[in-house]
Amino acid sequence: MAKAYDYLFKLLLIGDSGVGKTCVLFRFAEDQYNATFISTIGIDFKIRTIELDGKKIKLQIWDTAGQERFRTITTAYYRGAMGILLVYDITSEKSFDSIRNWIRNIEEHASADVERMLIGNKCDMNDRRQVSKERGEKLAIEYGMKCMETSAKLNENIENAFFTLARDIKAKTEKRLNQNRPGSNSQNGTGSNTKLKPKDNGGSKSSFFKMCTIL
Amino acid sequence: MTECTEAYNLSELVSETNTNLKKVKCLRCDSFILQPNSGLFTKLEMSLSIPALRQKKSIVTGDSIEYELLQNFWIVNDAFTFENIGFTNTVDNKKYLICADCEIGPLGVQNLDNPNEFYLSIDRVKHVN
Numbered sequence: 001m002a003k004a005y006d007y008l009f010k011l012l013l014i015g016d017s018g019v020g021k022t023c024v025l026f027r028f029a030e031d032q033y034n035a036t037f038i039s040t041i042g043i044d045f046k047i048r049t050i051e052l053d054g055k056k057i058k059l060q061i062w063d064t065a066g067q068e069r070f071r072t073i074t075t076a077y078y079r080g081a082m083g084i085l086l087v088y089d090i091t092s093e094k095s096f097d098s099i100r101n102w103i104r105n106i107e108e109h110a111s112a113d114v115e116r117m118l119i120g121n122k123c124d125m126n127d128r129r130q131v132s133k134e135r136g137e138k139l140a141i142e143y144g145m146k147c148m149e150t151s152a153k154l155n156e157n158i159e160n161a162f163f164t165l166a167r168d169i170k171a172k173t174e175k176r177l178n179q180n181r182p183g184s185n186s187q188n189g190t191g192s193n194t195k196l197k198p199k200d201n202g203g204s205k206s207s208f209f210k211m212c213t214i215l
Numbered sequence: 216m217t218e219c220t221e222a223y224n225l226s227e228l229v230s231e232t233n234t235n236l237k238k239v240k241c242l243r244c245d246s247f248i249l250q251p252n253s254g255l256f257t258k259l260e261m262s263l264s265i266p267a268l269r270q271k272k273s274i275v276t277g278d279s280i281e282y283e284l285l286q287n288f289w290i291v292n293d294a295f296t297f298e299n300i301g302f303t304n305t306v307d308n309k310k311y312l313i314c315a316d317c318e319i320g321p322l323g324v325q326n327l328d329n330p331n332e333f334y335l336s337i338d339r340v341k342h343v344n
Contacts, residue, residue, distance in 0.1 A: 008295060037270055046315045
């Protein structure tokens with residue numbers, strides 16, 4: 001059967017245990033049907049199909065499945081990853097502090113041009129908030145990422161986060177395809193630290209700030 | 216909550232080329248699982264035994280899992296043919312298919328001995344135009 005899609009992107013969810021990564025990807029609807037059977041085995045990954053600018057995109061989304069408890073994630077998990085959602089819990093200072101460690105881990109193991117995005121989850125629990133939106137934004141700017149606050153519980157912004165990340169990867173991929181077309185021989189920049197800037201809008205603080213879609 | 220099986224008439228579901236005529240969706244939440252013409256109809260001589268959608272007993276307390284024998288499937292040969300689907304972790308060399316949105320399942324199975332054959336149970340999905 002003919003290939004029925006234009007792009008395939010592998011995405012990862014990374015962050016401390018308990019920040020709700022699992023809820024971002026997996027819902028584990030309790031008590032209904034045999035949720036117990038499925039949640040006992042656990043979910044490995046999901047495939048989702050989205051459409052962006054008339055292109056059909058397959059997303060393969062992986063969770064760390066508890067590996068993060070050991071504070072490191074193996075290179076195998078990062079292999080082929082094109083986008084990473086870095087998730088912290090806005091009610092947990094500690095999970096926010098860990099983001100820098102995760103970024104280091106990514107820089108060590110993932111492809112140098114992997115697209116990253118910062119997610120502050122559980123924004124439905126504002127009364128227990130420990131990390132302000134501003135601090136999230138500041139960290140995102142520091143690392144040249146977009147950021148977003150989500151509520152897996154209320155299903156708020158989650159889809160938006162996946163779409164945004166997919167859109168950025170698509171833009172990057174198409175840019176690379178265009179560069180390669182005239183015969184320029186740029187390999188998949190392994191090793192080198194040359195990161196494609198997110199879009200080419202200068203990268204001034206204010207424009208980065210606008211990219212921080214916090215709703 | 217609606218019951219998760221619906222009566223169907225195979226002649227209305229299977230095309231002349233033995234593929235699914237209609238869109239395949241989740242019975243519970245309507246999540247779009249398979250485009251028309253993407254799965255190959257198969258009636259197995261040896262039914263597959265797959266954990267039931269509704270487990271009467273609680274697995275947590277150690278009771279055994281209830282299975283159901285299923286015979287009619289859409290076979291898909293590439294995981295990315297699915298519009299939206301979830302995969303469980305591997306148990307007994309199998310991965311079960313679940314709804315990517317509401318996580319009801321198993322909707323089917325992938326036996327890792329034949330990793331390029333994904334069996335989606337016709338009994339556990341719905342078919343819409």
